[in-house]
Amino acid sequence: MTVTLLPMADPQDAACCTPLTRETIDADRAEELSRKLKALADPTRLRLVSIVAASDGEEACVCDLIEPVGLSQPTVSHHLKILMEAGFLTRSKRGTWAYYKLVPGALGQLSQLLDVTASR
């Protein structure tokens, strides 16, 4: 038995309101949802999101993201940009460094859309 209670991150979001499995999703929502999934569907980006999410306040300095994934700063910044554009992270500059913060609810919303059993 499955019980899921998840807040919606943004009720205005085109992809927000139709769980994938409660009723069939239309082409526009499938397009929107696939864009978000594509942004996450990369091993480096998953690790970056995971590190940010596990950090204090769900926020991490870019300086602490480079070594764990073993890539150059430009490459890491490129992946972080994709995650920002998809709405998973926000960025703020403090002093020399950029800090990346998890957008509250963004992963939970995606999770809810995918969960077949929760919507029954």
Added chain:
Amino acid sequence: MTVTLLPMADPQDAACCTPLTRETIDADRAEELSRKLKALADPTRLRLVSIVAASDGEEACVCDLIEPVGLSQPTVSHHLKILMEAGFLTRSKRGTWAYYKLVPGALGQLSQLLDVTASR
């Protein structure tokens, strides 16, 4: 506040046991999870999964999947193969037609891995 109780589809699965946001995932698990997300990260495949999931018994004849997505049968079969290989659907032949069934727990497992709030 978020409460999620989800069964694991396959405890042996390499990607099964580390929620993305409870602790940082390692490179192997990120690779495995990204493969599953890539399989879903396509508008047609999302619609196919959605149609199958919304069908009686979470199973649909390929003959009922072609018209809704507006693609040729070979193209639809190609997408269905990717979804099978990623563990989201199984296929059985009955008479003339192939039937595709949702793998119980496969989407729920993915959902659980993505859910930042559920793991806190």
